[in-house]
Amino acid sequence: MEATEERTGDPSAERRREQRGWYFYDWANSVFATSVLTVFLGPYLTEVAKSAADAEGYVRPLGIPVAAGSFFAYAVSVSVLLSVLVMPLAGAVADRSGRKKPMLAVSAYVGAAATTGMFFLDGDRYLLGGALLVVANVAFAVSVVVYNAFLPQIAEPHERDGVSARGWAFGYVSGALVLALDLGLFLGHESLGVEESTAVRICLATAGMWWGVFTLVPLRRLRERAVARRGGSAAGALGGGWRQLLSTLRELRAYPLTLLFLLAYLLYNDGIQTVITQASVYGAEELGLDQTTLIGAILLVQVLAIGGALLLGRLADRYGAKRTVLGSLVAWTATVTAGYFLPAGAPGWFFVLAAAIGLVLGGSQAISRSLFSHLIPAGKEAEYFSLYEVSDRGTSWLGPLLFGLAYQLTGSYRVAILSLVVFFALGFALLLRVPIRRAAAAVGNRVPERI
Numbered sequence: 381m382e383a384t385e386e387r388t389g390d391p392s393a394e395r396r397r398e399q400r401g402w403y404f405y406d407w408a409n410s411v412f413a414t415s416v417l418t419v420f421l422g423p424y425l426t427e428v429a430k431s432a433a434d435a436e437g438y439v440r441p442l443g444i445p446v447a448a449g450s451f452f453a454y455a456v457s458v459s460v461l462l463s464v465l466v467m468p469l470a471g472a473v474a475d476r477s478g479r480k481k482p483m484l485a486v487s488a489y490v491g492a493a494a495t496t497g498m499f500f501l502d503g504d505r506y507l508l509g510g511a512l513l514v515v516a517n518v519a520f521a522v523s524v525v526v527y528n529a530f531l532p533q534i535a536e537p538h539e540r541d542g543v544s545a546r547g548w549a550f551g552y553v554s555g556a557l558v559l560a561l562d563l564g565l566f567l568g569h570e571s572l573g574v575e576e577s578t579a580v581r582i583c584l585a586t587a588g589m590w591w592g593v594f595t596l597v598p599l600r601r602l603r604e605r606a607v608a609r610r611g612g613s614a615a616g617a618l619g620g621g622w623r624q625l626l627s628t629l630r631e632l633r634a635y636p637l638t639l640l641f642l643l644a645y646l647l648y649n650d651g652i653q654t655v656i657t658q659a660s661v662y663g664a665e666e667l668g669l670d671q672t673t674l675i676g677a678i679l680l681v682q683v684l685a686i687g688g689a690l691l692l693g694r695l696a697d698r699y700g701a702k703r704t705v706l707g708s709l710v711a712w713t714a715t716v717t718a719g720y721f722l723p724a725g726a727p728g729w730f731f732v733l734a735a736a737i738g739l740v741l742g743g744s745q746a747i748s749r750s751l752f753s754h755l756i757p758a759g760k761e762a763e764y765f766s767l768y769e770v771s772d773r774g775t776s777w778l779g780p781l782l783f784g785l786a787y788q789l790t791g792s793y794r795v796a797i798l799s800l801v802v803f804f805a806l807g808f809a810l811l812l813r814v815p816i817r818r819a820a821a822a823v824g825n826r827v828p829e830r831i
Contacts, residue, residue, distance in 0.1 A: 395535070398534045398603065401597050401601025401602055402531075402602060403547045404550065404595075404598050404601075405488075405594075405598040406547045406551030406554070407594050408554070409595075410554045411554060412491065412495055412588075413520075414558070414678075414682060415562050415587045416495060418656075419559065419675065420562070420566075421452070421498070424577070425452045425455070425510070426448065426449055428502070428503070428506045429452070429506040429509075430449070431503065431504045431506075432448070433448040437449070441506075441507055448506075452513075455513045459518055462514065462518045463517065463518050463522075463769075464770050466518055466521070466522060467522060467525050468770060470526070470762070470766060471526075471762035471764070471766030474762035475529075475762045475763050478605065480526050480530065480762065481602060481603075481604055483522070483526045484523055484599065484602075485595070487520075487522040487526065488519070488523045488592070489592055490515065490519040491518075491519030491523060491588075492591040492595065493592070494512045494513075494588070495516045495587055498588065499581045499585035500581075502577060516588075521769060525762060525765050527598070529765045531544060531750065532753045532756060533605055534602070536828075537831075538829065540828075541696035541747055541751075542693045542694075542697060543750070544746045544749045544750035545693025545696070547746065548685075548689040548743070548746035549685075549687075549689040549690050551742075552686040552689060552742055555682045559678070559679055560679060562583040563679065565583060566579050566583065567672075628760060631757075632767070635757075637818065637822060638756075638819055638823065641755055641811070641816075642752075644810035645752070645768070645807070645811075647807035648709055648744075648803055648804050650779045651716075651779055651802075651803025651804050652712065654782075654800055654803070655712075655715075655716060655800060656737075657780065658797070659733075660674045661793070666724065667722060667726070669730055676731070677731055681737055681741065684734075685738045686742070687739070688741060689742030690743075692740075693746065695707070696747050698830075700830050702751065702811070705748055705751060706812065708744035708747070709804045709808045710808070711736070712744065713804045715736045716800050717798065717801060720795075720797060720798040749768075751831075752764075752768055754819075754825055754827070754831060755816075755819050755823060758824065779803060782800070783796045786798075817831060
């Protein structure tokens with residue numbers, strides 16, 4: 381059995397040192413989700429695809445006719461599908477081999493390299509852009525599975541809400557800081573003597589470099605834990621991973637309360653993700669707001685999500701994680717309902733809505749992560765967190781589908797945004813039915829005093 385790093389000194393001090401290192405992976409990778417996926421890559425890759433399109437407006441990857449305006453969405457869909465297939469296998473291999481740090485390093489640096497390579501996305505290189513997007517997004521998904529799997533190992537049960545919340549807060553600080561710098565470059569590119577396309581490519585590439593540099597911190601501070609079983613070779617670990625994945629899926633039936641939590645998370649998190657992705661569409665198409673206002677609102681969400689994550693972490697410590705998440709779902713419902721009544725052409729009210737989203741966004745996701753960590757059998761953290769991430773990515777089409785259908789049937793984006801309330805209502809109802817203490821005890825975990 382491979383030796384692990386030795387503990388030294390006070391165990392609680394070493395645990396806090398690991399936790400501080402763990403936070404920095406949120407700091408490292410959040411710029412990819414914020415600056416790359418949310419703000420810059422979609423519009424830019426769409427323009428690159430349009431420059432490569434034929435007279436009818438189509439590009440033809442692998443001979444398949446694709447409308448240039450749809451290329452980015454299709455590339456994201458392909459990356460999500462591949463992520464859903466790869467994440468559970470990666471989680472099983474990580475738990476079976478006991479080598480989470482190498483898997484975190486490989487997935488993080490593959491993703492960072494692909495993102496940095498987006499600097500070369502110019503002219504009509506839409507295929508390069510699509511390929512880099514797919515590689516980076518799949519690598520990002522795998523790295524997050526492995527990263528989340530460290531949470532039950534580095535934090536005692538009573539610490540996890542606060543640790544998870546601080547990790548999310550670190551990520552939002554990073555995302556807001558880099559996005560502010562990116563927007564300064566983007567909006568002031570002319571005065572700096574830089575073309576707009578070059579400014580965008582610099583923003584994309586520096587996000588990859590940021591991701592790679594700060595990944596060094598968790599890789600230095602996190603340590604491996606010995607496991608009872610090891611894969612002798614890469615092929616053996618891979619084959620064992622497939623077997624372990626099938627075993628985990630069968631085993632999950634023995635933990636119906638964990639499964640019920642996953643179903644609740646699937647629903648309400650899909651509502652959260654759809655609000656995030658469709659808010660700018662709602663602002664532009666229904667409220668008539670310009671791009672500068674929308675980008676400013678995204679930055680406001682990032683800044684306020686820092687305090688929101690820390691606030692909900694404190695509330696979870698005081699009132700329990702389940703009550704806090706349920707309360708956040710009530711807040712999401714109220715926020716989405718208020719969005720229905722926003723007046724057109726009034727950016728001030730849209731910023732108020734963005735502020736409400738920011739305050740509840742990070743905390744609801746952070747506390748959900750820590751809550752789920754109590755429902756995982758010991759030694760299977762990566763496997764179960766891969767299913768947690770699959771429940772996020774694997775259904776990320778449900779909310780947009782409902783949003784699109786509501787608009788198609790009514791012609792109103794207001795009705796479309798209001799339709800998302802159903803995800804929060806159903807998620808609330810299911811989570812309310814999960815007895816968290818009994819669910820944690822059922823998988824053999826120690827239950828904290830307040831959960």
